Amino acid sequence: MAGAVGITATAFAGSTSLSDNFEDGDTAGWSKSGGSWSVVTDGSKALRQSDAASALARQFAGDGDWTDYTLTAEVRAVTLSGSSATAGIAARAGGAHQFERLVLAPGAARLEEVKGSAVTVLGSLTLASAATGFHTLRLDVEGGTVTGYVDGAKVGSGSAKLTKGRVGLITTSAAASFDDVSVTALAGAPATSSPAARATATASPTPTKTATAAPTTASPTPTKTATATATATPTAAATSWPKPVSTTTLTATKAVTGTFDGGNVEFIGGGALGDGGQDEGQDPLFQLADGATLANVIIGAPAADGVHCAGTCTLKNVWWLDVGEDAATFKGTAASQTMTVDGGGAMHASDKVFQHNGPGTFVIKNFQATDIGKLYRSCGNCSKQFARKVQISNVTVTAPVKTLAGINPNLGDTATITGATIIGGKSTNVCALFKGVTSGEPTETSNVPDGVACIATGITLK
Numbered sequence: 001m002a003g004a005v006g007i008t009a010t011a012f013a014g015s016t017s018l019s020d021n022f023e024d025g026d027t028a029g030w031s032k033s034g035g036s037w038s039v040v041t042d043g044s045k046a047l048r049q050s051d052a053a054s055a056l057a058r059q060f061a062g063d064g065d066w067t068d069y070t071l072t073a074e075v076r077a078v079t080l081s082g083s084s085a086t087a088g089i090a091a092r093a094g095g096a097h098q099f100e101r102l103v104l105a106p107g108a109a110r111l112e113e114v115k116g117s118a119v120t121v122l123g124s125l126t127l128a129s130a131a132t133g134f135h136t137l138r139l140d141v142e143g144g145t146v147t148g149y150v151d152g153a154k155v156g157s158g159s160a161k162l163t164k165g166r167v168g169l170i171t172t173s174a175a176a177s178f179d180d181v182s183v184t185a186l187a188g189a190p191a192t193s194s195p196a197a198r199a200t201a202t203a204s205p206t207p208t209k210t211a212t213a214a215p216t217t218a219s220p221t222p223t224k225t226a227t228a229t230a231t232a233t234p235t236a237a238a239t240s241w242p243k244p245v246s247t248t249t250l251t252a253t254k255a256v257t258g259t260f261d262g263g264n265v266e267f268i269g270g271g272a273l274g275d276g277g278q279d280e281g282q283d284p285l286f287q288l289a290d291g292a293t294l295a296n297v298i299i300g301a302p303a304a305d306g307v308h309c310a311g312t313c314t315l316k317n318v319w320w321l322d323v324g325e326d327a328a329t330f331k332g333t334a335a336s337q338t339m340t341v342d343g344g345g346a347m348h349a350s351d352k353v354f355q356h357n358g359p360g361t362f363v364i365k366n367f368q369a370t371d372i373g374k375l376y377r378s379c380g381n382c383s384k385q386f387a388r389k390v391q392i393s394n395v396t397v398t399a400p401v402k403t404l405a406g407i408n409p410n411l412g413d414t415a416t417i418t419g420a421t422i423i424g425g426k427s428t429n430v431c432a433l434f435k436g437v438t439s440g441e442p443t444e445t446s447n448v449p450d451g452v453a454c455i456a457t458g459i460t461l462k
Helices: none
Strands: 008-012 015-020 031-033 037-042 044-049 057-061 069-079 086-095 098-105 108-115 118-126 134-142 145-150 153-159 166-172 175-184 247-250 254-256 259-269 286-288 292-299 307-309 313-320 328-330 338-342 345-356 360-378 388-398 403-407 414-423 428-435 443-446 454-461
Touching: 031 345, 031 360, 037 175, 044 057, 044 069, 044 166, 057 086, 069 086, 069 166, 086 108, 086 134, 086 175, 086 345, 098 134, 098 145, 098 166, 108 145, 108 153, 118 145, 166 175, 254 259, 254 292, 286 292, 292 307, 307 313, 328 338, 388 403, 403 414, 403 454, 414 428, 428 454
Parallel strands: 247 259, 254 286, 259 292, 286 307, 292 313, 307 328, 313 338, 313 345, 328 345, 338 360, 345 360, 360 388, 360 403, 388 414, 403 428, 414 454
Antiparallel strands: 008 015, 015 175, 031 057, 037 044, 044 175, 057 166, 069 134, 069 175, 086 098, 086 166, 098 108, 108 118, 118 153, 134 145, 145 153, 428 443
């Protein structure tokens, strides 16, 4: 899995720990989605989100497989006005629009569950000082329950429908500072604390720059030809992300035949497409017929199941700002058909970016991705299986990232990777090889290119 450089993190039985007080002056190990973030001096050093006009700004860290834990952080609202203004923390984040959150709001604190456009309030507490000074926010997630506290006072407790996910720092239409973030094993109810205590506290030692450890036993370090291992400080992806010229909401799947050029309009899901969840079987925003081309489209959130391709198709300069279930799925019907993704990029895919269910060849080139699980996955347990091919070239992937390509050699799958730059990845798998099945779960047999089913050349580690 990708390492969280700049964050002290360790694994222990049944849970995972993380801590960051930002005294090292950087945000390494965190992945940004929206807003303007920097480390500033606010008493001690703290992470500041300074764009109060941002509708939803987030920083995520940790692992998507984390389940039960306690998340705490010191949060100070720099600006907190307007009915939609909030600043706080998030747990079990499965995407940029799916998490349990505890937030400061004007005159109150609220415990909420967010799933796409649906926000469920699970508890609230009157807090006259919400807009002044640092407050200690704590979220406990255990099984089907989430509980929130502010300065030791219980905000509320409710049913948690989300089962696992990373941790986050979030603002909506507000500016705020965050400090002393920690994830620990579940503990007892906190003692009541004073919001002023943080101002006089001595800063904790600067965290050691170690990698986030997976909740399972780590495998032996593979050779460089098998697994990408980066040691340099992460840098920005090579290609900039486009700004949408406008936003259009799709409440039903848009069918595309021929060529549809979106002109850099952002499309988001609404109605039945606006759930924002990760459940399998969702409808797509765009359905491409055999021979269709989708170009210059920006897909925002909620993104539903992105794009479905029924046969040979081309996606030219398509951008996913927050991947929903999957960014695009190839459902071709013939081995001669090809789905081509040329240009564009994707962010925040908790599982996979591209899913290959039908036969044929999947081509991914001139593409960039940030904060993903897998870039490509050949279906491991479709009821009808095929031999599939994937060709990946000239891609740039920025950590966190687990795997570039997951294939099933026992079904005849092949992967050819020529030219991939991995930025900041710690033990990123270039190829994951599975034993594909028609029911149940596939079994991973290897995480290294074998030179037969998976051939990888031109891998650059930064």
